[in-house]
Amino acid sequence: xxxxxxxxxxxxxxxxxxxxxxxxxxxxxxxxxxxxxxxxxxxxxxxxxxxxxxxxxxxxxxxxxxxxxxxxxxxxxxxxxxxxxxxxxxxxxxxxxxxxxxxxxxxxxxxxxxx
Amino acid sequence: xxxxxxxxxxxxxxxxxxxxxxxxxxxxxxxxxxxxxxxxxxxxxxxxxxxxxxxxxxxxxxxxxxxxxxxxxxxxxxxxxxxxxxxxxxxxxxxxxxxxxxxxxxxxxxxxxxxxx
Numbered sequence: 001x002x003x004x005x006x007x008x009x010x011x012x013x014x015x016x017x018x019x020x021x022x023x024x025x026x027x028x029x030x031x032x033x034x035x036x037x038x039x040x041x042x043x044x045x046x047x048x049x050x051x052x053x054x055x056x057x058x059x060x061x062x063x064x065x066x067x068x069x070x071x072x073x074x075x076x077x078x079x080x081x082x083x084x085x086x087x088x089x090x091x092x093x094x095x096x097x098x099x100x101x102x103x104x105x106x107x108x109x110x111x112x113x114x115x
Numbered sequence: 116x117x118x119x120x121x122x123x124x125x126x127x128x129x130x131x132x133x134x135x136x137x138x139x140x141x142x143x144x145x146x147x148x149x150x151x152x153x154x155x156x157x158x159x160x161x162x163x164x165x166x167x168x169x170x171x172x173x174x175x176x177x178x179x180x181x182x183x184x185x186x187x188x189x190x191x192x193x194x195x196x197x198x199x200x201x202x203x204x205x206x207x208x209x210x211x212x213x214x215x216x217x218x219x220x221x222x223x224x225x226x227x228x229x230x231x232x
Contacts, residue, residue: 103221
């Protein structure tokens with residue numbers, strides 16, 4: 001099945017510093033999704049990227065999809081304590097093609113923010 | 116936004132007993148729901164795909180006779196962990212899929228933390 005590598009596994013930052021997590025696939029993706037899971041909570045959908053080279057912003061969050069549609073990144077500018085949690089990327093389980101809903105999740109990046 | 120509920124949120128059971136977990140889509144119909152398992156500090160692992168009106172599709176390595184899935188209506192899927200053992204202790208999360216144009220979004224339930232003693 002489809003696999004995606006996500007790094008880093010952990011990231012500790014001081015409040016106000018930036019944060020980036022990366023996902024890489026060996027195959028071309030039809031799309032990639034990003035989720036945030038707060039400690040003790042469940043994953044919450046953040047965004048889906050579909051187009052090659054796409055860049056989307058949500059306030060301090062910037063999401064990028066690589067030109068080859070094999071990698072993606074999530075960047076948070078000036079982190080706040082409310083950004084604490086685990087960030088996952090997720091890709092369609094069937095390689096390439098149309099998504100039928102099944103997702104394979106990356107390993108996740110656990111972000112801690114020190115005030 | 117789409118809301119998915121799960122019940123119970125926490126359950127403690129004795130080894131050898133069975134536990135049923137419910138997943139409901141509250142404000143939309145979901146022909147497809149997914150069941151995941153998540154161990155501490157690990158990622159979500161897809162266990163099975165639940166399709167309304169048909170048999171669930173299980174991922175490789177997941178015992179279908181141990182994890183019984185029933186998707187009886189467009190808003191309800193249940194996961195029953197039969198003859199539970201301590202190694203089944205985990206965080207079980209369901210999601211319901213909606214379709215917007217050509218894209219699919221999954222909305223996750225709040226999860227059920229199962230502890231088998």
